[in-house]
Amino acid sequence: MTEPLVDLTIAVHSATRPIARAVASVIDHTAADVRVNVVAHNIDPEIIRTNLGEYAQHPDVRLLELRDGIPSPAGPMNYGFAQSSAPYISVMGSDDELAPGALDSWLAVAQRTGAEAVLARIQLDTGRTDPYPPVRGGRRTERLHPRRDRLAYRSAPLGLIDRRRFGDLRLTEGLPSGEDLTYSLTVWYTAETLAYDLDGPAYVINADAGDRVTFAPRPVAQDFAFLDELESLPWFAQSSRADRLAIVVKLIRIHMFDAILARARTQDDLDANRSDLIGLLRRFERLAPGVRKLLARTDRAVFTELASPHSSPASIALALDKRHVYRSIPTLLPRNPFRALQQQAPFRTLFSGFRIMNGAR
Numbered sequence: 101m102t103e104p105l106v107d108l109t110i111a112v113h114s115a116t117r118p119i120a121r122a123v124a125s126v127i128d129h130t131a132a133d134v135r136v137n138v139v140a141h142n143i144d145p146e147i148i149r150t151n152l153g154e155y156a157q158h159p160d161v162r163l164l165e166l167r168d169g170i171p172s173p174a175g176p177m178n179y180g181f182a183q184s185s186a187p188y189i190s191v192m193g194s195d196d197e198l199a200p201g202a203l204d205s206w207l208a209v210a211q212r213t214g215a216e217a218v219l220a221r222i223q224l225d226t227g228r229t230d231p232y233p234p235v236r237g238g239r240r241t242e243r244l245h246p247r248r249d250r251l252a253y254r255s256a257p258l259g260l261i262d263r264r265r266f267g268d269l270r271l272t273e274g275l276p277s278g279e280d281l282t283y284s285l286t287v288w289y290t291a292e293t294l295a296y297d298l299d300g301p302a303y304v305i306n307a308d309a310g311d312r313v314t315f316a317p318r319p320v321a322q323d324f325a326f327l328d329e330l331e332s333l334p335w336f337a338q339s340s341r342a343d344r345l346a347i348v349v350k351l352i353r354i355h356m357f358d359a360i361l362a363r364a365r366t367q368d369d370l371d372a373n374r375s376d377l378i379g380l381l382r383r384f385e386r387l388a389p390g391v392r393k394l395l396a397r398t399d400r401a402v403f404t405e406l407a408s409p410h411s412s413p414a415s416i417a418l419a420l421d422k423r424h425v426y427r428s429i430p431t432l433l434p435r436n437p438f439r440a441l442q443q444q445a446p447f448r449t450l451f452s453g454f455r456i457m458n459g460a461r
Contacts, residue, residue: 104135104160106203106260108190109180111173112148113141117194118308119148123155125197125304131204137183139164139176174271174279181263181270189263191256195306199223205300206260213242215295216266217287219251220259223302230305231453235296244294247343250449251288252350256280258303261287276318278326278355282333285347290335298456317362317369320376324355327383341388348388349444352395356380357420360406364416377406393439396446397430398423426450 108126112119123136138161140148145165149156156163164183168175177191188210190203206218222230232253235244244251257280266287271279288294317323330336336344359380363373381403385391392400402419405411425431432447433440440447 102133104133104186105207106132106134106188106190107137107180107184107186107263108134108192108203109137109139109177109184110192110194111139111141111176111180112194113143113171113176114194115143115147115151117151118306119151119194120153120155122192122194122197123152123158123161125199126192126203127155127158127160129198129200129202131201132207134160134203135186136161137164137180138162139166139180141166141173141176142169142171170273172273172275172279174273174275178270178273181267184263184267187263188260189267190260191258192303193305195308197304197306199301199304202301202303203260206297209241209295209297209300210260210262213293213295215242215293216262216291217257217294218260219244219254219294219296220303221296221298221300222258223304225305225307228457229298229302229459231457233296234449234452234456235298236452237455241296241298244296246288246294247346248443249296250346250350250444250452251294252285252347253354254288255284255354257284257287259297265291272326272329275325276322278323281326282329285330286333286335289339289343317359317373320359320363320373320380323359324380327387331387341390344388345391345394346444348384348391349394352381352384352391353399356384357399357402357423360402360416361420364413367413370411370413370416374406378403393436394434394442394444394446396423397433397435398425398428399446400435401430426454 110122119138126134126136138148140163145163149163155161166176166179181189206220209215209218224230233249233251234253235249269283269286271283360377364370405415405419423431434445439445
């Protein structure tokens with residue numbers, strides 16, 4: 101093949117993943133020169149070669165192997181990055197696929213705008229557009245601002261990234277979860293120019309993998325170990341109070357409440373994890389003083405319930421459910437109504453996401 105414009109990496113660790121579908125969506129529906137790097141991770145590459153079918157012999161498909169014994173996508177994705185030489189890099193889940201022309205559209209946006217990263221529009225398995233990140237009004241797509249456009253809500257680096265600018269950046273290895281968080285935040289908060297292909301063909305999330313496994317909750321510290329790396333990054337250490345608030349309020353809304361839900365299924369789990377969860381909230385407040393003031397009343401009610409020694413899995417679940425009643429005043433407003441229209445407060449964040457999900461301009 102000629103030197104590609106894009107190196108796209110797909111990590112696959114299981115014989116049941118539909119890797120041929122993922123590769124076909126790129127190879128068959130992209131006009132630009134693209135190389136697909138399929139990394140067989142901790143599995144016999146011949147199994148993956150067989151599953152690739154006709155694409156195993158395609159000149160634009162490269163089958164790589166990594167055996168590190170670590171059940172994390174960070175290693176194989178980083179290996180794909182290290183083997184890349186194209187001007188742009190991209191990543192893709194083995195369950196997922198690209199809508200026809202998606203990669204060409206990202207390239208066109210990058211070349212038109214000079215963006216060092218182009219965020220993909222994500223189509224959820226429901227068929228609707230992912231509301232994250234909840235960018236500003238008017239379906240703003242060019243010259244994004246990491247804080248004002250709430251880019252922290254896009255945790256995965258899906259789309260197109262300039263390898264010349266971020267070729268040395270890597271996902272965080274050794275973590276049980278959150279391996280892509282600091283990678284994505286570093287791109288969003290240090291790139292000179294960012295764009296969002298919000299009207300283009302989508303990155304399509306599928307939910308048909310048959311080998312997913314549900315694990316018992318890990319210790320809180322393990323799930324949030326990415327915070328140690330985040331705090332160590334020079335750009336984060338030098339970031340403004342407003343930037344920190346924007347990042348940390350997202351971490352609370354998207355990650356912490358899920359952590360509470362996973363650890364409040366039984367009374368024993370709740371009792372065992374309560375102090376660690378409260379400690380995590382305090383850590384977030386140290387990282388971004390005042391962040392609690394941006395939270396919805398329903399959010400803060402969860403923390404009140406969590407701190408109560410009389411709370412139960414049922415009472416925690418009820419408090420968490422109330423967070424999802426999106427048209428209620430307690431979900432839309434912080435405790436201080438004068439903060440209601442602050443950029444990171446719940447009303448504007450939810451409204452922007454709702455607009456995107458429903459295709460409004």
